[in-house]
Amino acid sequence: MELFPSDRQGALQRLEEFVQSGAAAYSRTRNFVKAGHGNVSRLSAALRHRLLSEEEVIAAVLAAHRFSAVEKFVQEVVWRTYWKGWLEQRPGVWTDYLRQASSPDPDAAADVLGAAASAGAMSRFTEELRATGYMHNHARMWWAAWWCHQHGLPWAAGARFFFDHLIDADAASNTLGWRWVAGLQTPGKTYITRRDNLQKYWEGVESLEGIEDHVRARIPAETADRSRHPLPDYPDVPPVPAGAVALVGHADDLSIETTPLGTVRPGAVALIGQHAETDSPVKRAWRSRAMEDAAARWTAHYGKGVSRLPRWEALPAWLGETGCGTVVLMAPFVGPDADAWRPVRQTLLDKGIHVAECRRAWDQRLFPAARAGFFPFWHKARPAFSAGN
Numbered sequence: 241m242e243l244f245p246s247d248r249q250g251a252l253q254r255l256e257e258f259v260q261s262g263a264a265a266y267s268r269t270r271n272f273v274k275a276g277h278g279n280v281s282r283l284s285a286a287l288r289h290r291l292l293s294e295e296e297v298i299a300a301v302l303a304a305h306r307f308s309a310v311e312k313f314v315q316e317v318v319w320r321t322y323w324k325g326w327l328e329q330r331p332g333v334w335t336d337y338l339r340q341a342s343s344p345d346p347d348a349a350a351d352v353l354g355a356a357a358s359a360g361a362m363s364r365f366t367e368e369l370r371a372t373g374y375m376h377n378h379a380r381m382w383w384a385a386w387w388c389h390q391h392g393l394p395w396a397a398g399a400r401f402f403f404d405h406l407i408d409a410d411a412a413s414n415t416l417g418w419r420w421v422a423g424l425q426t427p428g429k430t431y432i433t434r435r436d437n438l439q440k441y442w443e444g445v446e447s448l449e450g451i452e453d454h455v456r457a458r459i460p461a462e463t464a465d466r467s468r469h470p471l472p473d474y475p476d477v478p479p480v481p482a483g484a485v486a487l488v489g490h491a492d493d494l495s496i497e498t499t500p501l502g503t504v505r506p507g508a509v510a511l512i513g514q515h516a517e518t519d520s521p522v523k524r525a526w527r528s529r530a531m532e533d534a535a536a537r538w539t540a541h542y543g544k545g546v547s548r549l550p551r552w553e554a555l556p557a558w559l560g561e562t563g564c565g566t567v568v569l570m571a572p573f574v575g576p577d578a579d580a581w582r583p584v585r586q587t588l589l590d591k592g593i594h595v596a597e598c599r600r601a602w603d604q605r606l607f608p609a610a611r612a613g614f615f616p617f618w619h620k621a622r623p624a625f626s627a628g629n
């Protein structure tokens with residue numbers, strides 16, 4: 241089995257394996273960084289692309305364990321939802337990241353990256369990220385804090401390096417994870433890498449070279465517009481008018497057949513697989529495998545061949561060929577797909593095409609509560625999982 245499953249069947253198997261042999265010990269062992277990462281689920285790329293949904297992962301864990309025994313794991317999965325709901329309501333923070341990530345101090349950042357890749361404690365994680373597209377959560381925190389506070393480098397340049405390489409690269413978890421470490425996300429809170437922490441949590445610690453103790457936090461000035469925008473009122477089930485319907489899928493949700501879109505009888509189906517120029521070969525290859533898997537599942541489910549479109553801009557021409565007057569899709573989340581979709585959506589509307597977007601009930605229910613900090617959010621979400629457990 242793949243270390244980071246890139247198809248739904250493999251992800252379901254990994255989930256089952258984790259439920260049986262990892263979930264019960266997770267709260268004790270999850271912070272340890274060790275070869276193979278057998279103490280964590282390694283499902284983040286599958287979750288980020290929704291080969292699996294958060295709901296089914298949590299349901300599988302709770303079917304086998306008491307809530308109190310797996311609360312920490314459930315909470316981590318819900319962190320993902322919290323970050324997504326938070327960014328959906330504050331798109332200015334993503335725009336600020338994009339602006340900063342395209343104008344970092346390139347020489348200083350490249351020097352540090354070069355040093356990290358060739359020597360020192362963090363080189364081990366840099367190499368792993370480049371080779372596999374994965375880094376353990378604790379290593380992400382060490383790496384990001386070392387970058388931001390020890391070297392005083394622009395957080396967005398580091399976040400961009402992660403985003404280009406991570407197979408689970410997610411606009412919300414990556415941007416907000418970096419902002420949290422940098423000290424921007426939760427004012428008064430930051431994270432500093434310490435030698436004793438590496439020594440304790442890095443099993444078989446390979447090197448402490450280049451890690452300084454007594455590093456002071458260097459918190460950058462806030463430049464993002466954090467004002468809150470109302471969430472669009474998407475339905476769970478899209479109102480699909482009569483006539484030929486085109487179903488459009490994309491990397492933010494690769495299991496649409498498990499959503500209310502599973503009952504749509506489309507005239508045509510497309511899958512948009514847009515890569516960024518800066519995406520690493522490992523990240524591209526993982527996503528391509530996940531898309532292959534989605535296309536095969538959708539072909540079987542909808543009884544239609546799936547057209548593979550390399551970019552969102554190809555959608556209007558494809559739609560013209562299909563003769564469909566309605567497009568149905570899961571609304572992309574704040575991030576690269578939504579950025580590319582927005583102008584295309586306008587083009588379709590201008591042509592008189594009907595556009596029906598929807599969201600999973602999970603997102604509809606939880607996103608509005610992602611307003612203040614995580615713990616008020618968790619307080620609201622928790623009873624749905626802990627009831628009767």
Ligand SMILES: Cc1cc2nc3c(=O)[nH]c(=O)nc-3n(C[C@H](O)[C@H](O)[C@H](O)COP(=O)(O)OP(=O)(O)OC[C@H]3O[C@@H](n4cnc5c(N)ncnc54)[C@H](O)[C@@H]3O)c2cc1C
Nearest residue numbers: 280281282283284316317320377380408409410413414417
């Ligand atoms: C600087 C930084 C950048 C990050 N960038 C990303 C990213 O681009 N994409 C991404 O999915 N995660 C990101 N994370 C969160 C976290 O590191 C990964 O989700 C986790 O390491 C994935 O491994 P796993 O699937 O084995 O997690 P597990 O420990 O098994 O956790 C289960 C699931 O919970 C979710 N989760 C766990 N920890 C977090 C967290 N801290 N924040 C949000 N969700 C979490 C993930 O979906 C994960 O698959 C980032 C964290 C930091 C500190």
